[in-house]
Amino acid sequence: MNLLLHSCCAPCTTYCLEKLRSDGHDVYGYFYNPNIHPYVEFRRRLDTYRDYCASVGLDADICESYGLRQYIVEVGSDIDGRCAVCYRMRLLSAAKLALEKGVDAFTTTLSISPYQNHELLARVGEDVSREVGVPFIYYDFRPGYRRSVEISRELGLYRQPYCGCIFSEEERYSPKFRKSRKRTKKGSADKE
Numbered sequence: 339m340n341l342l343l344h345s346c347c348a349p350c351t352t353y354c355l356e357k358l359r360s361d362g363h364d365v366y367g368y369f370y371n372p373n374i375h376p377y378v379e380f381r382r383r384l385d386t387y388r389d390y391c392a393s394v395g396l397d398a399d400i401c402e403s404y405g406l407r408q409y410i411v412e413v414g415s416d417i418d419g420r421c422a423v424c425y426r427m428r429l430l431s432a433a434k435l436a437l438e439k440g441v442d443a444f445t446t447t448l449s450i451s452p453y454q455n456h457e458l459l460a461r462v463g464e465d466v467s468r469e470v471g472v473p474f475i476y477y478d479f480r481p482g483y484r485r486s487v488e489i490s491r492e493l494g495l496y497r498q499p500y501c502g503c504i505f506s507e508e509e510r511y512s513p514k515f516r517k518s519r520k521r522t523k524k525g526s527a528d529k530e
């Protein structure tokens with residue numbers, strides 16, 4: 339099957355790509371993440387992804403536009419409900435590219451993270467799939483999460499310490515959120 343793999347970052351892509359290729363799929367990559375802030379962090383993740391793609395022979399579309407303004411407009415005032423909007427922004431764009439490229443289906447590396455909301459992610463994927471008319475495949479890549487960390491370390495890839503948006507960065511570092519971090523061990527979609 340020809341698959342478009344939306345990637346949130348290089349470290350999460352490692353295991354997902356390994357798994358999809360070993361299952362016999364032809365994979366095309368897509369980096370589109372208007373949720374990554376601030377700019378220096380965005381560039382760092384993007385550059386790491388580009389270098390990684392070159393090292394493993396992965397053809398990919400890489401969106402270089404920094405999406406803070408677009409992200410803020412889309413999320414609006416619903417800061418607590420932002421993850422649904424964030425998933426939709428990224429998966430909708432991936433679905434449109436999948437249609438344009440004529441691939442069989444699209445999926446995302448987001449589903450490797452134990453810190454993402456998988457039920458919501460699958461639902462949003464199905465919604466945009468219906469809307470655009472390209473199949474979405476929800477892979478539960480979570481069993482490979484540890485492996486992705488190992489591969490990233492072996493390759494010396496930059497691994498980010500928070501999910502991406504400026505709010506998740508605050509939740510990661512601000513003492514204000516320390517108690518809830520201890521309670522849940524990690525933030526909603528922390529990368530560590």
Ligand code: SF4
Nearest residue numbers: 421424501502503506
């Ligand atoms: S916490 Fe992560 S998934 Fe949720 S809105 Fe922020 S970047 Fe997106």
